[in-house]
Amino acid sequence: MQLKHFSDISAAATRVVDAAERLIQVHGYNGFSYDDISREIGIKKPSIHHHFATKAELVRIVIQRYTDTFRGALNAIEISDSGAIARLFGYVDLFSQTYEKDQRLCVCGMLGAEVKSLSEAAAQEVQSFFQMNLDWLTKIIRNGSQSGELRFTSSSPEAHAYALLSTLEGAMIVGRGLAINNAPALAGRTYISNLPA
């Protein structure tokens, strides 16, 4: 079947996606129901099914929109900040801002853990999110290395991109388990502190 794109959805459907996104970030895919959304935004379960026939389809749209918003934020960092360190700090801030809202997780961090419960299409969207992040980080780190702003010896820009993304996703999870307030900033800035020339 032909899958919808998130930008096509109505105002009412947008409210459903907003609620689903928040519920995923707090409770995970297997931890929320249409009933939870119903209570949160004040429309009944069948109305939600009218907008999103299945939970799998709803989640796919949530991830798609989340990834698109994140892409915009990455572009904004490149415009507002110059230099690798400043841009990496801006990147860390994206995760901090999410976590500061009631210790919400990255949508794809949560769904990455639950990926074996997702539809094939949703799992694909999670993969796209991670790949987009790795591509961007690799570019920033490679440029910083070539300009001399960053210095690292044995590992590649790709490896540092993967390690930094992992650090931030993990910091949110460990931070929540330990009830740490500024978890992503703490771990992310520590990682970056290893890289300056």
Add this chain to the structure above:
Amino acid sequence: MQLKHFSDISAAATRVVDAAERLIQVHGYNGFSYDDISREIGIKKPSIHHHFATKAELVRIVIQRYTDTFRGALNAIEISDSGAIARLFGYVDLFSQTYEKDQRLCVCGMLGAEVKSLSEAAAQEVQSFFQMNLDWLTKIIRNGSQSGELRFTSSSPEAHAYALLSTLEGAMIVGRGLAINNAPALAGRTYISNLPA
């Protein structure tokens, strides 16, 4: 009520815990049921309830045993490996070994993401696991710094411990989303590559 300790359980109960542990690592707390365990080990649901009255209690025991096993592994590393780098590589291997089994996650990485769905007692056990890891890593990293084997400037041993644990927990999740084989080893070794003097 008086809570049980994992070391008190019978052989049949141990098989239940084994299955629950694996199911948590693959599907998460909200992603498995007593029925799944039933199918896996061939006893009926009420028999499982006989051993563990509630799912919350079962999960608490799973975490408790997992933490105890991990504690033993940390001690074994200190005996078999000398030097901070070797011990940190041994630590990374613990996560690699878990991930190599069908891309299983760390029990507490998964449950940390789902911590808002857990009982208070289970959440406490997750916290204890993370704290044990941070204490051990901090000790190893501080010793390595004092001996001159490790070198880092702006961050503390505590901060590096937190960042390295986060990196490994995150690497498993991102790695699974991207279907990367040696995810924890890749990210963990990259992190450690930043630290040698």
Add this chain to the structure above:
DNA sequence: GTCTATACTGAGATAGAC
């Protein structure tokens, strides 16, 4: 686009026999 009503399934859990 939203509703009431309802189907169907699976979940966690209990009663009581063996």
Add this chain to the structure above:
DNA sequence: GTCTATCTCAGTATAGAC
């Protein structure tokens, strides 16, 4: 310690009226 039978509730989803 394990079983059959059953309870109750929540979950996803559909039918059909407004």
